[in-house]
Amino acid sequence: MKIIVCLKQVPKNDSVLRVNDEGTWIQDRDLSYEINESDQYALEAALQLKEKVGGEVLALSLGPARVQTVIKEALARGADRGVHLDDEAFKGLDAYGVATVIAAAAKKEEAALVLTGLQSDDHGYAQTGVIIAEQLGVAHATIVMDVEVQEARLRVKRELESGYFQWVSLPLPAVLTIQSGINTLRYATLKGIMAAKKKEISHYDAATLGLAADQLAPRQKILRIYVPQKSKQTQFIEGTPAEVAARLLEKLKNEARVF
């Protein structure tokens, strides 16, 4: 089975974020990056599926040259080939635009299965996988915890709200969005890193994928970004651990009256 796993490069979780001069996004200089958390579980799910049923795992990332770090990391963990989607026209796309580009690449590669993480840690759209499925005209399932392959179909365990789950079967080809924490991530071994150097990365731009500018036109626009105003005034308690402990309990008792 040919599986494409979509990996987004996002600023590290503990990054100090600064708003850019236009006020429309963050400054990208001086940032360090990592693979979006739930995408890492999607990669692991792809590698485990390949081990079970055979096939090929393609690690795909969209973005400037720096996202090749993400692809190389995935190749070192065991993916077979990289797909790098890069074009001036791919900058600042909304979820619809990103999904349109990825769907065109998945079509070109004739992938049987596309996996994404459930949500990105930067924009947090939680939509890309579902829109890819719509653009490809294939079935999808979201917030997936477990995947079984049954000939031309998949049987997947979906997480619902309030502690419920549900198994759903759907035909291949398909798109799944993967929940964080569903498997144990593997890390790249030295052997894996060496092997990755010989693996190929395909580069696709808008022209190769046959995409015209109007197909990627934004359907929503960010006016500005900013640090949120606090809805509550937080009282910060300072001092040595013993002082902080005594003050907090005093406040909880006499001010907040919770005891």
Add this chain to the structure above:
Amino acid sequence: MANGEGGILVYIEVTEGRVNRASYEALRAGQLIGAETGQEVAAVLFGQGIEAAAAEIAARQLQTVHLVNDAALASYTADGMVRAFQQVIGQTKPALVLLSHTYEVRDFAPKLAASLGRVLTGDCIGYRVDGQDLVLTRQIFQGKMVADVVPTGEKPWFVSFQIGTFRGDECEAGTAAVALTSVTIDAGEIRQKPEQRFKEAKAAVDLTQAPLIVSVGRGIKEQKNIELVRKLSEALGAELSASRPICDNDWLPMDRQIGSSGQTVSPKLYLAVGISGAIQHLVGMKGARTIVAINRDKDAPIFEIADYGIVGDLFEIVPALTAEAEKNR
């Protein structure tokens, strides 16, 4: 948004015959935006044998409740929902479709919007009407920043609001007409075959009734350190709960998880230890009367909603708090 034109269509989620409480929040959003822009508000429900749910919604202030009763919609599937919803949009021609950002909405709304060439502006936490624009506020970078966003394409626009953004119990009462709306769905078009919903946690702990809760997150680093927090919860006479990563690692059972995939609580005291405050966690506890956060990162989103904050090393502060609580008992 031009006054009077189009109208607002609110999606009401029905599971096993019951209205999802979050749908009242979407309806409340519809009432507010409708009043501000002079647009009529309608709602739509999909399923089979859901007349009682439709009647419940019809007792609120809105124009029409569209009831779509079809055997193909008896169990939720993304394909069935999108096919039916497209037809209702075609028949009612709304300018704005409002939804609550539930797991089900996340599963179908992006597809519905994309099938009409639109994109969902999802998981919003506020809105502002500005001339022709509907300015929506969304959290980005897991709540560390927010963005003001406007849908720019053709109407209808699709917007979902984060759970807890509006008060469902503030929906104005009224009397609406229930309109039976029919759609055509070929069962063969539905590719997903769902099985029965089930729960995994057997001996479920009901945290929703606990007055005091101490909750532990990723900052605890290792399973053995959970004991530190357990001791604090015992010293305070509180229930112990956790954020998702702790339960994913099996450091505490699933039935102690707080958040969108776990329990939603509103205790007198919620003391969060080493929890950064991802959106999925916050929706499960932001209703607590008093929130205390202990975290080493002063920029952690949990401090946005905390009444009392302690920035520092939990491995020093938690034992000190436990000792102090034991002294006061």
